[in-house]
Amino acid sequence: MPLLVVGSVALDSVETPTAKRDDILGGSAVFFSYAASYFTPVKLVSVVGEDWPNEHTELLQQRNIDTSGLEVRAGAETFRWRGKYQPNMNDRDTLEVHLNVFGEFDPVLAEEFRRSKFVFLANGSPIVQAKVLDQVTDAQLTVADTMDLWIREQNDELRALLKRIDGLVLNDSEAKLLTGEENLVLAGHKVREMGPRFVVVKKGEHGAMFFSKYETYVLPAYPTEQVVDPTGAGDSFAGGMMGFLAEQDDFEPVTLKRAMAYGILVASYNVEDFSLDRMQRIERDDIERRMEKYQKMLLF
Ligand code: AMP
16 A cells, blocks of 8 residues: 655754764655655655755665655755764754755645555644645545654644644654653653544654553564664654555554554664665565564563
8 A cells, every 4th residue: 555755855964973974865754765665655745956866866766665746946955954963872962954945845745646545744844744634635544743843833733733643653752842741651642632543652762652542552672782873763663664554554453563563673774874774775574584583572
């Protein structure tokens, strides 16, 4: 089942305690698409400027990602983000954000894209996310991501969006910020009471928590020693999760739990190198091998 994603496509500059990379391929929709592509065909909608290297588009196309919705706008510059990780590799500071052409992003979906059954609104303004929802006609499952910037600056718009989506993924500090609740279990349920049927709270190296009216559970992260660059961990988690759900064409509770596990495993690969470098070197079989180890690890 094809999966639609709308979100940022970026050139990132990343500093970790041991290494630094400038202008590498990034953006919420890029990490999401690539991760989801192990499971299902993906339709990507975003905008970049004329400084965008075409080889990045080709890289996405090689993995069955439909980039016909990626607009390359003349006379404009691509979204740029610069981040620096603390020695713990979990906390990071955003040093620079240049929205550039992404600041004027006003997605207009092609007819075929409007009929997508699985829809992911990757990190971006809730106003833009709502515009996407206005256009989709046949969506069975709509899930969104958000971040502290939108919780602070477009709170009313975000709350309005929450009433229209099936699921929300956000990280632990964002769930606390949105609800004013320090207890993460209470915070997760409070977010759910704002509208979505389910909420996934990402906890970085500590895994992810799931909240619905009937279930609350936590899945641990896959323990990897090689954390090179955590950028895109959240997006690749969401990509693995939504990709699996679209592949199964099902979002029953048991499938959602397996989908979360796949999200965790794809993210565990993603953090093992910069940009998409590690994911480029794996296939679905590698994810399945990690799944076997993960299941063994959780059996007691
Ligand atoms: P994550 O590590 O999963 O939180 O995602 C990091 C990615 O999000 C980077 O590749 C950035 O380019 C992208 N990003 C950072 N800030 C924003 C923003 N304000 N809107 C959309 N995408 C962003």
